[in-house]
Amino acid sequence: MSDTHSEVNVPPPDAETNQPDQRNDQEKETDRKLAERLSSIIEDANSKCLPLIKMVRKHIEHMEARKEEDRDEGELVKAVKPLLEQAEKILSETNGAVRGADPDNRLSNKASRNMQDHKATPEEQRLAEALKTLVEEVGGTIEWAKDKLAAYPKAKNDLGPLLDAVSQPLTQIVGGVGLLLAGVLNLVGRLLSGLGLDGLLKGIVAATGLDKIYKSLGLGKWLNMK
Secondary structure (H helix, E strand, C coil), X not given: CCCCHHHCCCCCHHHCCCCCCCCCHHXXXXXXXXXXXXHHHHHHHHHHXXXXXXXXXXXXXXXHHCCHHHCCXXXXXXHHHHHHHHHHHHHHHHHHHHHHXXXXXXXXXXXXXXXXXXXXXXXXXXXXXXXXXXXXXXXXXXXXXXXXXXXXXXXXXXXXXXXXXXXXXXXXXXXXXXXXXXXXXXXXXXXXXXXXXXXXXXXXXXXXXXXXXXXXXXXXXXXXXX
């Protein structure tokens, strides 16, 4: 994926909502610390996982660049399989860390308390940027790889399940953050929309059932889920 995420123009946080912030000072501080903690968790995952995912892309591109008679699907599988296995392990650990950061049982309570409209804080903006990068690079590369491997039956058969395995914790991470700090997904959606990748996030949101939860709380406007 491209490294252009820092150039994306996002509307200022003041433009997000005209609703007054209903949270009290303690809730604001809890959310601020949570966003900070989650940012560190996601940024750590990005630093470990993105190099692996970029290597997956390079291996597939290198095979594609060869003459047809020189392409070796077995060689590709041998090179890519351990990278995907390592990425899946990192993301699974990250998902565990996200769920371990739950400060007041929000995940089990469907996070209804914190799903209040408010202007994004700097901590939430940092978290949104980290999560956008994870979805863009990992989710985007998984979809790209699946599309490319469709032309290579052996590689598709061997690597397809591993690509799905990487997708699973990624989906769970986004779902977990979305339940802990719902408004962050609104920011992520707009960041990805600037790259034409908002469909990736909407697919993840639908896969986790977050769209139904948001609608039940009257928050269907987020991610254009009307």
